[in-house]
Amino acid sequence: MGAPESKPAADAPPVIKTISSWSFSRLTEDYEVCPLKAKFLYVDKKPRPEATKGDALLRGSRIHEGAEQYVMGQRDDLIPELAKVKPVIDTYRAAYPLGNIEVEQDWAFNRDWQQTSWFDKDTWFRLKLDVFVNNHDGTAEVLDWKSGKKFGKEVAHSQQGTLYGISAMLRYPEINQVSIKFSYVDQPRTADTSKTFSRETLMRLLPSWNSRAKAMTEATTFPAKPSKISCRYCPFSPNNNGDSSCPYGVPV
Numbered sequence: 001m002g003a004p005e006s007k008p009a010a011d012a013p014p015v016i017k018t019i020s021s022w023s024f025s026r027l028t029e030d031y032e033v034c035p036l037k038a039k040f041l042y043v044d045k046k047p048r049p050e051a052t053k054g055d056a057l058l059r060g061s062r063i064h065e066g067a068e069q070y071v072m073g074q075r076d077d078l079i080p081e082l083a084k085v086k087p088v089i090d091t092y093r094a095a096y097p098l099g100n101i102e103v104e105q106d107w108a109f110n111r112d113w114q115q116t117s118w119f120d121k122d123t124w125f126r127l128k129l130d131v132f133v134n135n136h137d138g139t140a141e142v143l144d145w146k147s148g149k150k151f152g153k154e155v156a157h158s159q160q161g162t163l164y165g166i167s168a169m170l171r172y173p174e175i176n177q178v179s180i181k182f183s184y185v186d187q188p189r190t191a192d193t194s195k196t197f198s199r200e201t202l203m204r205l206l207p208s209w210n211s212r213a214k215a216m217t218e219a220t221t222f223p224a225k226p227s228k229i230s231c232r233y234c235p236f237s238p239n240n241n242g243d244s245s246c247p248y249g250v251p252v
Protein backbone atom coordinates (compact mmCIF):
# COMPACT_ATOMS: atom_id res chain seq x y z
CA MET A 1 0.00 0.00 0.00
CA GLY A 2 1.42 3.40 -0.93
CA ALA A 3 1.91 6.26 1.49
CA PRO A 4 -1.26 8.28 2.02
CA GLU A 5 -1.35 11.60 0.16
CA SER A 6 -0.60 14.51 2.44
CA LYS A 7 -3.43 16.99 2.63
CA PRO A 8 -2.80 20.73 2.86
CA ALA A 9 -3.41 22.10 6.34
CA ALA A 10 -6.89 23.52 6.66
CA ASP A 11 -5.47 26.94 7.51
CA ALA A 12 -2.76 26.93 4.79
CA PRO A 13 -2.65 30.33 3.05
CA PRO A 14 -4.07 30.29 -0.47
CA VAL A 15 -1.50 30.10 -3.27
CA ILE A 16 -1.35 33.50 -4.97
CA LYS A 17 -0.84 33.07 -8.66
CA THR A 18 0.77 35.69 -10.85
CA ILE A 19 1.53 36.00 -14.55
CA SER A 20 5.12 34.82 -14.79
CA SER A 21 6.20 36.31 -18.11
CA TRP A 22 5.20 38.96 -20.58
CA SER A 23 5.41 40.04 -24.19
CA PHE A 24 4.38 43.24 -25.92
CA SER A 25 0.99 41.82 -26.88
CA ARG A 26 0.29 40.22 -23.49
CA LEU A 27 0.98 43.55 -21.83
CA THR A 28 -0.65 46.03 -24.18
CA GLU A 29 -3.44 43.98 -25.77
CA ASP A 30 -4.43 41.88 -22.78
CA TYR A 31 -3.36 43.04 -19.30
CA GLU A 32 -3.55 46.79 -19.85
CA VAL A 33 -6.85 46.44 -21.71
CA CYS A 34 -8.45 44.25 -19.04
CA PRO A 35 -6.52 42.55 -16.20
CA LEU A 36 -9.23 39.90 -15.87
CA LYS A 37 -8.78 38.92 -19.51
CA ALA A 38 -5.04 38.46 -18.84
CA LYS A 39 -5.84 36.34 -15.77
CA PHE A 40 -8.17 34.11 -17.80
CA LEU A 41 -5.48 33.62 -20.43
CA TYR A 42 -2.22 33.42 -18.47
CA VAL A 43 -3.15 32.38 -14.91
CA ASP A 44 -6.20 30.19 -15.47
CA LYS A 45 -4.94 29.25 -18.95
CA LYS A 46 -8.47 29.20 -20.28
CA PRO A 47 -8.38 28.15 -23.92
CA ARG A 48 -9.47 30.68 -26.52
CA PRO A 49 -12.60 29.43 -28.29
CA GLU A 50 -11.60 27.99 -31.69
CA ALA A 51 -14.00 30.31 -33.50
CA THR A 52 -12.16 33.40 -32.22
CA LYS A 53 -8.81 32.37 -33.66
CA GLY A 54 -9.86 33.18 -37.19
CA ASP A 55 -7.94 33.26 -40.44
CA ALA A 56 -5.80 36.28 -39.53
CA LEU A 57 -3.61 34.19 -37.22
CA LEU A 58 -3.04 31.52 -39.85
CA ARG A 59 -2.33 34.15 -42.47
CA GLY A 60 0.17 35.86 -40.17
CA SER A 61 2.02 32.58 -39.61
CA ARG A 62 2.09 31.91 -43.35
CA ILE A 63 3.51 35.38 -44.03
CA HIS A 64 6.27 35.04 -41.43
CA GLU A 65 7.22 31.58 -42.57
CA GLY A 66 7.20 32.62 -46.24
CA ALA A 67 9.35 35.68 -45.50
CA GLU A 68 11.85 33.71 -43.43
CA GLN A 69 12.31 31.04 -46.09
CA TYR A 70 12.62 33.59 -48.90
CA VAL A 71 15.18 35.79 -47.12
CA MET A 72 17.26 32.73 -46.20
CA GLY A 73 17.14 31.46 -49.78
CA GLN A 74 15.26 28.32 -48.80
CA ARG A 75 12.67 29.09 -51.46
CA ASP A 76 12.85 31.18 -54.63
CA ASP A 77 9.18 32.04 -54.98
CA LEU A 78 7.56 34.75 -52.94
CA ILE A 79 4.19 33.80 -51.45
CA PRO A 80 1.38 35.98 -52.88
CA GLU A 81 0.81 37.73 -49.53
CA LEU A 82 4.33 39.18 -49.76
CA ALA A 83 4.16 40.36 -53.37
CA LYS A 84 3.80 44.03 -52.43
CA VAL A 85 6.94 44.02 -50.26
CA LYS A 86 9.14 42.39 -52.90
CA PRO A 87 11.45 45.44 -53.23
CA VAL A 88 12.00 45.43 -49.46
CA ILE A 89 12.38 41.72 -48.93
CA ASP A 90 14.71 41.36 -51.92
CA THR A 91 17.26 43.64 -50.27
CA TYR A 92 17.42 41.34 -47.24
CA ARG A 93 17.55 38.24 -49.41
CA ALA A 94 20.46 39.70 -51.39
CA ALA A 95 22.36 40.63 -48.22
CA TYR A 96 21.63 37.44 -46.29
CA PRO A 97 24.74 35.56 -47.50
CA LEU A 98 26.93 38.27 -45.90
CA GLY A 99 26.02 36.75 -42.54
CA ASN A 100 24.88 39.84 -40.63
CA ILE A 101 21.14 39.21 -40.93
CA GLU A 102 19.08 37.15 -38.50
CA VAL A 103 15.47 36.23 -39.32
CA GLU A 104 12.55 35.08 -37.15
CA GLN A 105 14.55 35.36 -33.96
CA ASP A 106 13.23 34.44 -30.50
CA TRP A 107 14.78 36.74 -27.91
CA ALA A 108 14.23 36.41 -24.17
CA PHE A 109 15.27 38.34 -21.05
CA ASN A 110 15.02 37.79 -17.30
CA ARG A 111 13.80 40.28 -14.70
CA ASP A 112 17.21 41.96 -14.64
CA TRP A 113 16.97 42.45 -18.41
CA GLN A 114 19.74 39.97 -19.00
CA GLN A 115 19.53 37.60 -21.91
CA THR A 116 18.15 34.18 -21.27
CA SER A 117 16.62 31.47 -23.41
CA TRP A 118 13.00 31.19 -24.52
CA PHE A 119 12.08 28.45 -22.05
CA ASP A 120 14.53 29.12 -19.21
CA LYS A 121 13.24 29.02 -15.63
CA ASP A 122 13.84 32.75 -15.20
CA THR A 123 12.47 33.88 -18.57
CA TRP A 124 10.42 37.01 -17.99
CA PHE A 125 10.13 38.88 -21.30
CA ARG A 126 9.90 37.33 -24.75
CA LEU A 127 9.88 38.93 -28.17
CA LYS A 128 10.03 37.65 -31.72
CA LEU A 129 11.96 39.60 -34.31
CA ASP A 130 11.25 39.20 -37.99
CA VAL A 131 14.53 40.64 -39.31
CA PHE A 132 17.58 41.91 -37.42
CA VAL A 133 20.58 43.37 -39.21
CA ASN A 134 23.81 44.07 -37.34
CA ASN A 135 25.90 46.35 -39.53
CA HIS A 136 28.94 45.81 -37.27
CA ASP A 137 29.68 49.53 -37.28
CA GLY A 138 27.73 50.41 -34.12
CA THR A 139 24.43 50.54 -35.99
CA ALA A 140 21.67 47.99 -36.49
CA GLU A 141 18.25 47.60 -38.04
CA VAL A 142 15.10 45.81 -36.92
CA LEU A 143 12.26 45.16 -39.34
CA ASP A 144 8.80 43.83 -38.61
CA TRP A 145 6.40 42.58 -41.28
CA LYS A 146 2.90 43.81 -40.51
CA SER A 147 -0.26 42.43 -42.08
CA GLY A 148 -3.67 44.06 -42.14
CA LYS A 149 -4.43 47.71 -41.59
CA LYS A 150 -1.96 50.31 -40.44
CA PHE A 151 -4.55 53.00 -39.68
CA GLY A 152 -5.28 53.27 -35.96
CA LYS A 153 -2.30 51.14 -34.96
CA GLU A 154 0.40 53.80 -35.33
CA VAL A 155 0.83 54.41 -31.60
CA ALA A 156 0.97 50.71 -30.74
CA HIS A 157 3.51 50.06 -33.49
CA SER A 158 5.61 53.01 -32.39
CA GLN A 159 5.64 51.67 -28.82
CA GLN A 160 6.46 48.19 -30.03
CA GLY A 161 9.35 49.66 -32.01
CA THR A 162 10.93 51.19 -28.92
CA LEU A 163 10.74 47.85 -27.14
CA TYR A 164 12.47 46.15 -30.09
CA GLY A 165 15.13 48.84 -30.03
CA ILE A 166 15.75 48.53 -26.28
CA SER A 167 16.04 44.76 -26.64
CA ALA A 168 18.57 45.12 -29.45
CA MET A 169 20.64 47.55 -27.35
CA LEU A 170 20.61 45.17 -24.39
CA ARG A 171 21.53 42.17 -26.50
CA TYR A 172 24.29 43.93 -28.43
CA PRO A 173 26.15 46.38 -26.14
CA GLU A 174 28.29 47.57 -29.06
CA ILE A 175 25.27 49.02 -30.89
CA ASN A 176 24.66 52.73 -30.38
CA GLN A 177 22.02 53.41 -33.00
CA VAL A 178 19.16 51.29 -34.25
CA SER A 179 16.64 51.86 -37.04
CA ILE A 180 13.20 50.36 -36.41
CA LYS A 181 11.26 49.61 -39.57
CA PHE A 182 7.72 48.41 -40.15
CA SER A 183 6.77 47.10 -43.57
CA TYR A 184 3.04 46.74 -44.20
CA VAL A 185 2.55 43.78 -46.51
CA ASP A 186 -0.99 44.75 -47.52
CA GLN A 187 -0.24 48.43 -48.16
CA PRO A 188 1.73 50.39 -50.73
CA ARG A 189 5.37 50.99 -49.76
CA THR A 190 4.57 54.60 -48.85
CA ALA A 191 2.96 53.19 -45.69
CA ASP A 192 6.25 51.75 -44.45
CA THR A 193 7.93 53.48 -41.56
CA SER A 194 11.52 53.82 -40.39
CA LYS A 195 12.71 55.61 -37.28
CA THR A 196 16.24 55.75 -35.94
CA PHE A 197 16.97 55.86 -32.21
CA SER A 198 20.14 56.43 -30.24
CA ARG A 199 21.05 54.19 -27.30
CA GLU A 200 20.60 57.14 -24.96
CA THR A 201 17.02 57.77 -26.12
CA LEU A 202 15.98 54.15 -25.88
CA MET A 203 17.55 53.55 -22.49
CA ARG A 204 15.58 56.48 -21.11
CA LEU A 205 12.42 54.53 -21.98
CA LEU A 206 13.50 51.32 -20.27
CA PRO A 207 12.29 52.25 -16.73
CA SER A 208 8.80 52.90 -18.05
CA TRP A 209 8.63 49.48 -19.77
CA ASN A 210 10.04 47.89 -16.66
CA SER A 211 7.34 49.45 -14.45
CA ARG A 212 4.54 48.48 -16.80
CA ALA A 213 5.79 44.91 -17.06
CA LYS A 214 6.29 44.62 -13.30
CA ALA A 215 2.75 45.86 -12.72
CA MET A 216 1.53 42.96 -14.85
CA THR A 217 3.82 40.22 -13.59
CA GLU A 218 3.52 41.13 -9.90
CA ALA A 219 -0.25 41.68 -9.91
CA THR A 220 -2.20 39.45 -7.54
CA THR A 221 -5.61 40.92 -8.27
CA PHE A 222 -7.07 41.15 -11.74
CA PRO A 223 -10.06 43.50 -11.88
CA ALA A 224 -12.38 43.41 -14.87
CA LYS A 225 -12.33 46.52 -17.05
CA PRO A 226 -15.44 45.97 -19.14
CA SER A 227 -16.19 48.38 -21.94
CA LYS A 228 -17.35 48.19 -25.51
CA ILE A 229 -13.75 48.67 -26.61
CA SER A 230 -12.08 46.12 -24.32
CA CYS A 231 -14.82 43.49 -24.69
CA ARG A 232 -15.23 43.83 -28.46
CA TYR A 233 -12.65 41.19 -29.38
CA CYS A 234 -12.23 39.45 -26.01
CA PRO A 235 -12.54 35.68 -26.47
CA PHE A 236 -14.55 35.43 -23.23
CA SER A 237 -17.12 38.07 -24.15
CA PRO A 238 -20.39 37.57 -25.99
CA ASN A 239 -18.91 39.25 -29.10
CA ASN A 240 -17.18 38.00 -32.24
CA ASN A 241 -17.62 34.30 -31.46
CA GLY A 242 -16.50 34.72 -27.84
CA ASP A 243 -17.68 32.07 -25.39
CA SER A 244 -19.57 34.49 -23.07
CA SER A 245 -17.86 32.95 -20.04
CA CYS A 246 -16.97 36.32 -18.51
CA PRO A 247 -19.85 37.60 -16.37
CA TYR A 248 -18.78 41.22 -16.97
CA GLY A 249 -18.66 41.06 -20.77
CA VAL A 250 -20.34 44.00 -22.47
CA PRO A 251 -22.23 43.14 -25.67
CA VAL A 252 -21.24 45.34 -28.58
Ligand code: SF4
Pocket residue numbers: 034036037040224225226227230231234235236237238246247248249250
Ligand atom coordinates in the same frame (compact mmCIF):
# COMPACT_ATOMS: atom_id res chain seq x y z
S1 SF4 B 1 -15.33 40.15 -21.50
FE1 SF4 B 1 -14.64 42.24 -21.07
S2 SF4 B 1 -14.56 42.38 -18.85
FE2 SF4 B 1 -14.60 40.20 -19.38
S3 SF4 B 1 -12.49 39.56 -19.49
FE3 SF4 B 1 -13.09 40.14 -21.54
S4 SF4 B 1 -12.48 42.29 -21.73
FE4 SF4 B 1 -12.52 41.80 -19.54
